Amino acid sequence: MQPYQNPNLDIAGRDACPVESMGHAVRFSDENQKRFAELLTRYPTKQAAVLPTLWMAQEEFGWCSTEVIEYVAELLDLPPSHVYGVVSFYTMYYRRPMGKYHIQLCTNISCMLMGGETILECLREKLGIGLGETTPDGLISLDEVECLAACDIAPMCQMNDEYHGPFTPESVGQFVDQLRARGK
Template identity: 55%
Template sequence: MFTEENLKKVEEIKKRYPTSQAALLPVLWIAQEQFGWISEDVMRYVAELLGLPYSHVYGVVTFYTMYNKKPVGKYHIQVCTNVSCMLRGAYENLEYLEKKLGIKVGQTTPDMKFTLTEVECLGSCGTAPVVQVNDDYYEDMSKEKLEKLIEQLSRDRK
């Protein structure tokens, strides 16, 4: 169940959109912020709350990479591997992070500190290669910059 505060937010969102279907994306964002990820139970809850078929909510959640379908670590590292980033070293960065963190893409470190994900375009092609950590973008990334970033995050400092 949403907190009372989040239920109020949902009601405000519903007032701004012509249909419940149109309100789905921001309501799912609220759900992810509260629960940390979008489980099947959360999808069913949101579907019921908005009066939508579960299949529609499921389709939206599984289509967009911005929704976590399983728990993620404290730092969700998302590496863009679309064309611009790929041409400027995204796969080398991804391999470096796998080695540095000791996990593969889609995995989380045993201490639940880092999750590594490969994503499609983050929309920052002019500053490729790009890495997103939680809601923050890190542009023109190199192995050296990633090394410093991981060290800072390991000490819980951005």
């Protein structure tokens, strides 16, 4: 039997707990302050706005650092520990800076049946990084993800908010080349 697996480690073996610091305070742009005020009118409680506010914050600041968590907590009159709990529960709030292009390869059953394992190997080799890592130039991050509700184009991945698939070992290589060509 393999040793007991610490539940604080997620499936990729990353430590699920720490949140990194950006090293500076954050504040919404004027436009996002307006959007935030409008957002509050959609819910009977301030707490209900946690998820959408975090989305806005991640859009503007790139990821959910300790400063972002504290800022969102202050905006919504919540303890930072509550917002931290939310950030750590959901997989789409990033607790570290991400590459400009975030490739999330589906490794659930339908994609795996259609050759997802091979595609993952191709991506690892082509990018020279493993799961949970970002290329040294900061361009591409690679993660695995659970079913994205696109099994008709398996094996597939999500790149930022776009879906791409079905991949072959050749086409996934070309896909990475295209991202590199789009560049910074």
